[in-house]
Amino acid sequence: MNLVLIGFRGTGKTAVGREVAKALGFSFVDTDCLVAERAGRLIPEIFDKFGEPGFRELEAQAIASLAGADHSVIACGGGAVLNPANVAALKRNGLLVLLTADADEISHRIQGSQRPRLTSLDGLAEVKHLLRERAPQYQQAADHVLDTTRLSVPEAVQGVLALARAPNPGKSPSTVSVPVLVGTRDAHEIVIGNSALDRLSALISQAQPSAVAIVSGTGVPKAPVACVKKTLEAAGVRCVLASLDDREASKRLSTVEKISSTLLEQGLDRHSLLIGVGGGLTCDLAGFVAATFMRGIPHALIPTTLLAMVDAAIGGKTGVNLSQAKNAIGCFKQPLAVLIRPAFLDTLPPRELLNGFAEAVKHGVIADPELLAFMDRHAEKLLALDESLLAEFIARNARIKAGIVSLDPSEQGPRKALNFGHTLGHALEAEAGFKGLSHGEAVAIGMVFEARLSQRLGGLSAVEAASLEHLLEKLGLSTRLPALDSGKLLARMAFDKKNEAGTIRFALPQAIGRMMDPDGSYSVPVPVHVLRSLLEARP
Incomplete structure (x- = not known):
């Protein structure tokens, strides 16, 4: 060799x-x-x-x-x-x-x-x-x-x-490595496989931290945290545990302050390393703490939910919510690595799995029609976490997102396509008070609504929109718009980060696998009266 x-x-x-x-x-x-x-x-x-x-x-x-x-x-x-x-x-x-x-x-x-x-x-x-x-x-x-x-x-x-x-992801059929080339300063890799955590020793060698903070959510099973802690301690690294309430309502600046205070009290400095272990919310908060503690320390992510594995842990977005809008405060902070162990999904509740499948459907719509066909053919096996499909399914999603992020790390153009389904989806979450409606459920409803909006604007065909809705329902996701006030939803959408000059903008597919890009921004301005008519025509 x-x-x-x-x-x-x-x-x-x-x-x-x-x-x-x-x-x-x-x-x-x-x-x-x-x-x-x-x-x-x-x-x-x-x-x-x-x-x-x-x-x-x-x-x-x-x-x-x-x-x-x-x-x-x-x-x-x-x-x-x-x-x-x-x-x-x-x-x-x-x-x-x-x-x-x-x-x-x-x-x-x-x-x-x-x-x-x-x-x-x-x-x-x-x-x-x-x-x-x-x-x-x-x-x-x-x-x-x-x-x-x-x-x-x-x-x-x-x-x-x-x-x-280290075990070689490129040579092992059970482990996959996906490079993320965000400029050169922030280039890193996503390692996917049940031996992915073996890469922690290489990560420690690269970062040479004075100490490591493991940040995890209260809902994260004990096994992943214990596994990470054991590996780090075997490498002779001092570990500090910091726990956060991983409910969406706790995704606030007050939680960031609490975690940062814990790190400070435990003697961590700007030469420390932070490792986030948990779902999408934990990854977002861990990244934000890493970006701001001591004006920035390196971090890595070990996602434990399907949503985090296929989406939230990839791309360097961090943030917290305001009462008016989701992820309204945040920044871009790329991790040193993302280590994905699919076996961590074995104890994940079915509803949490659906959050990840919703994001995977989004990836298929914006960039890979064959991924949608794959999910349609193998829906039953994917829902059962079939080991013969799972690692490659996660890797396929990681490649899509990593490729888009590598082209546009700060979301000035093509990366906005990843917001498909999220303009309405985030508004639904906020209007529901960040409870009752999960992120994946909100995004699934958002995708169906935005697919109809694309139809209205001359994009998706009726057949394409119907096939998207059918796949989401086949996976067990609701597609029906809840009975929330249309005016309030429009007010929530007015806070969306894609908006310009007071106009609500959407990431919309022109066809399955290709996005609308009328002005190079990968977002489409939509008049309020068009949105209102679609919201009020809910089936």
Whole structure:
């Protein structure tokens, strides 16, 4: 087995790779050096004579020549993953670790480099452009991700070694890894499988915390928290437990203050690590505490509900409610990792499972019609948490959300599509006083309403809207709009974060798998009279 380091130039592939090879007793290969050696020319000379296409061809030949390599650490050029054949060759007998770094840090590290420019842009502008352009290929190729922005070479070496010694998600049929490339500073991975918590040791090696706070909800079973605590204590880390009331009515700033006070009293500092263990509410609150305690500490998430596994723990959204609106106060804070153990769902009440299935249906509507067909075919098995389907089902949802988040981490465009069903859904939750109606139930009702709104505006066909409603009902979700005052619901929707200039905006599908995008914002303004007529025409 080989260890392959991929990523942009300046992320430490060569410096780190040499030391990792020494530690493992492996040979070290730098593909750029191999290309230069085989061509008998320096890299700048190759670009001058043959251009980038000629270099890429030589690079592909060099990587193909490594097909028989074993027990090697291979440091690849930044653009090697642009060629699918290269990725396939490297994965054949290799674990691919993506090294990332912040664009500013990369620009600083490569100052004075003789590496040829690949665009007409200069310096930092080129780095940012190429990072954005290559993000999908890096994400698809990586088995693991390590951010080296704040790491010394010895620290990065230890991080890579921990990843190399951890169970390999990419090679295990029962465990899946989904990279999330949010810029480079916040790149991380979602690890899905019943051995996912084995990655905690690598996480501790990466973060090197002074202490760890485990934040969990009162409704979280004892087993997940005990499992995390035992693993951390075995690694010699001091642990502090902080419990929160995980009812929606407690998702307020007062809860954030209570948790933060506990951390302060227990001696945690800005070098500490916070791990949120629980459902979507716990993940939201844990992330918000991590973003604000000591002006920000790193955190990781271990979701224990299906809603959190397929949606809430992914993407870095944090927040608390106001009495008028859901998640009205919050920020974006990406975790170091999301570790998902599907077995934690075994004790989850059926109603809680439905919350997650509602979000999965949303993902299918906005991005993956085949996911909807899969859920329709296997609804009974999914509801029974069939082990043969569950990990891949969660991973499929994670890939959808991670892909969208990677394109638009701060919700300026495509990420707004993830709000399908939530404009009315959040209004329903708030108007019901955040009790009686669960998040998934509210979103299911919201999706049916917004599907009809899409029909009214020339989007979904009647057949598509009906099939969506049928699937939600097949999964056991209610689709009937409750008897709440239409005027009050409109007032709640007026607080929605997508709104502009006093106009209520919705994320609406144009067709199953494709969203409306009239002005580049992925949100559609809808007149109040249209909304009122649909609300008052409830079936």
